[in-house]
Amino acid sequence: MNHSEMNKPDEYDMNDSNRSDDQDSGYNSGGNWESMHNFLDALIPDDWSPSARKWVPIAAGGALALIGLSRKSAFGFTLAAAGGALAYYGSRSGETQTESVARGSVLLNCTPEEAYSRYRNFEDLPTFMKHLQSVTKIGERQYRWVARGPFEIAIQWDAEVFDEKVGESISWHSTPDSAITMEGSVRFAASPANRGTELTSVTRFDHPASDLAQTFAKLLGKDPSFLMQQDLRRFKALIETGEIPTTEGQSHGPRSAMDKAFEALDPDSSKRRESRMSETLNENWRTA
């Protein structure tokens, strides 16, 4: 992907058709993934579009996983695992492993100019970009970005805005001496019939050999587009409502030991507890 392309996110094929090359993904070592992958490749009709190849397995896999997890039994977990694998298959359909590309878009109820000026205020990006710690101006068009990696390791890169059109687009890329090579762009286009502004954003990070970059790749490994989309939804909420919706810090009764354990393991996942359906199902069925 070159910079001139970066300026035109609207021309992107949002689902790269180059399927992932498992040779260097490191995921096929067990063989199971590979056979699953081949099996699904065979299962999915050839005439499906790349986007169907990607999103149908994700949606179906996600649903299966949800249903499976809500059944606390061996069968349920098998179902969940199969669902997870299916979703993973989908999510990787179209990803190349030498770089992390994140894409996202949202409809904002404001003018392109407003959206542009809010976003252009880079120093404020961490208010809605959850994994960013700070953005600091270090030159006329240059900024130092610091992100929070796994285990709170700070990861940093320097980037400069090399192209922008007020109220339309901003493009930036890493400076030559930056520890990490990346590029990013965001575009603001008026949506028809006064629907507001369509924001489209793309960032790409190289996965070079350095340890630092590897750590960052891992961070982004949590589906970079998903993380970006969450950031954009927070940006949307901030613009449209003046705040970011939350339930963190609200009251609740005693949590179960399992919920607490989950929370301790992954603070991000505290909202994913499944209902204790199986308990009900084991009890006698009432009428009505």
Next chain:
Amino acid sequence: MKALCWMGANKTSVETVPDPQILNPRDAIVRITSTCICGSDLHLYDGFIPTMEQGDILGHEFMGEVVETGNGINKEKLKVGDRVVVPFTIACGNCFFCQRKLWSCCENSNPNYWIAEKLMGYSPSGLFGYTHMLGGYAGGQAQYARVPFADVGPLKIPAEISDDKVIFLSDIFPTGYFGAVNCDIQPGDTVAIWGCGPVGQFAIRSAFMLGAERVIAIDRFDYRLKMAEEGGAETINYEEVDDVVQTLKEMTANIGPDSCMDAVGMEAHGNNFLAFVDRAKQMLMIETDRPTVLRQCIQACRKAGTVSVPGVYSGFADTIPMGAFMNKGLTMKTGQTHMMNYMQPLLERIQNNEIDPSFVISHRVSLDEAPEMYKTFRDKKDHCTKVVLDPWANGKAA
């Protein structure tokens, strides 16, 4: 404060939890004076909707007094001391959907929108006291509640009207009304309504308000059917007829009801073969919803008629007669209620004495008794139709 917590399927308990805090600028804290148990709570109680967590505070039908507001709330819109009914859907007021008055589709009120997106493609708004998939907001079966976007939803209530008359503006009266609006009622129309719970009761009365000629109400509990008759409906006890669809045919000169409403939802009771299969599948988690009533609605509706579905579904339902739906040219309308469209106009109807919604109340008890009342309401014991809880009364007062 005291709050009723979901402690697993079929388990609730009253716990002492920290008082809610303002977490966002447009929040308000409401001291709750009345709160209710809803048919929607039963789906959670029974454990049929995924993404509940032990300790979640239940309840989405509540009213009370504003005791604190965040610094983002315009005092002209809402201030400390205001008496308000809080709608169960949470809406920001300024997204694509809110601007089009599709409040229950708000884009900005569900912090966990991405979970719902996995299941539904796109996420509806956040709801009070519901699943984490729909926001996981602490509910109102408690002494206090935090109300996000408090300058959008809560409706101010004049001091002279009693809680009993206005509390149902928080959900079931607007929901019954929305169900009737979705029936697209024309002069001379017959509306068939499955389910004579509180939602069905308000739907019956709303259908008449909107100009229905006849309403036919269907349930199996005589005390509920009697209440439906008091609202002007003809009734069918589905356990006393061979086939509801056939009975409706006979009652409508073989043309069928112009619109059919499913005010029952995913836990429909049924005794035919398909209902048995649904139950088995639900047990095996192959199907989450039992669409007995939805099937009957589609089958019974006259050609080119409308099926309105206020009854809640959560996931997947099988054997929906799509052939009938398509070939008869039916329209289906559904959704969590767009509350803010109906609260003010319905308050005016109450003020004009067109309706006194307190007719559905069968039980008034303290919050401490809520765990018991969940059972009573679920099993339709003791002629239970609607339970109103007083969060401040002590023990078994009422």
